[in-house]
Amino acid sequence: MNFTPERSGTKDTAMQHRLAILDDYQDVAHGFADWAALEAEGVSVVTYREPFASAESLVAALADATIVVAMRERTAFPREVLEKLPGLQLLVTTGMANASIDVAAAAEQGITVCGTPGSPTAAPELTWALLLAIARNLTAEENSLRAGTWQTSVGFELAGKTLGVVGLGKIGRRIAAYGQAFGMEVLAWSQNLTAGAAEEAGARLVSKEELFRQSDVATLHLRLSARSENIVGEPELRLLGPEGILVNTARGPLVNQDALLRALSEGWIRGAALDVFDQEPLQAGHPLLTAPNTVLSPHLGYVTRESYRQFYGGAFEDVTAWLAGAPVRTITP
DSSP states (O other): OOOOTTGGGOOOOGGGOEEEEOOOTTSOHHHHSOHHHHHHTTOEEEEOOSOOSSHHHHHHHTTTOSEEEEOTTSSOBOHHHHTTOTTOOEEEESSSOOTTBOHHHHHHTTOEEEOOOOOSSHHHHHHHHHHHHHHTTHHHHHHHHHTTOOOOOOOOOOTTOEEEEEOOSHHHHHHHHHHHHTTOEEEEEOTTOOHHHHHHTTOEEOOHHHHHHHOSEEEEOOOOOTTTTTOBOHHHHHHHOTTOEEEEOSOGGGBOHHHHHHHHHHTSSSEEEESOOSSSSOOTTOGGGGOSSEEEOSSOTTOSHHHHHHHHHHHHHHHHHHHTTOOOSBOOO
């Protein structure tokens, strides 16, 4: 590995670079890519395990960073943060899209933004694990078993039930296939979904209202945007009904949190299985932690060995390619 000053139009040498790997919660980044090889070339590599408490603390920590590797959307890089990081030259995000990065602002400041490959199966598999867990009350039953009690609830089977998939993209299509494999009728809705595309995925296109009215389980697989935020609120939850289950492994703000808490406490729905939340990590004392009839996981959708190999391995490739003057997988506005 030999870096030259001509890389990517920059005038610095590798010896002058400081690389920050952010939000390595589990301290695993060095196990999935050879960051030591960069250090051997003179690049300073610093890893941060804890999330930053504020934008100010983030800016202070990255004051002399020239390269940043961000894990998904754990840390946001809006314009006001990027403008306070004049030394930043390369920003790598895991995955090929990141709503928490202002890519246009980065381009204006001459910051190269690159992405990585990702696992197509990690998030769908976690979605189905949560669905099975809440259908059979596994969390409650495990807790009662450990407390010395035997069989305290009666679960339900998925076969013959109706699955409503909100968002029929790459993940949603896999979920639709899982539903079919389990003998479920599959409905689908999103703002731009066509009947033909739904049919190709083995689903039937319905309106949003009909999806929540007819589904035994509604699962969300939309990207978060201005038009999808709070796309599930009190009307949808009441339509889902007292036997309905909501599953969200996409983004927390897709669901109105206040409405969801009321739905759980007042019995509008049977329960909710959640991997994502409005603010992450979820803080101690958060009302969802004590809400009834829930199965919760700490945003584990992409947290697998296979996914991390692609994320961190791809990030390493991005950094070395950029240092060599030939950036790969660039993301533009």
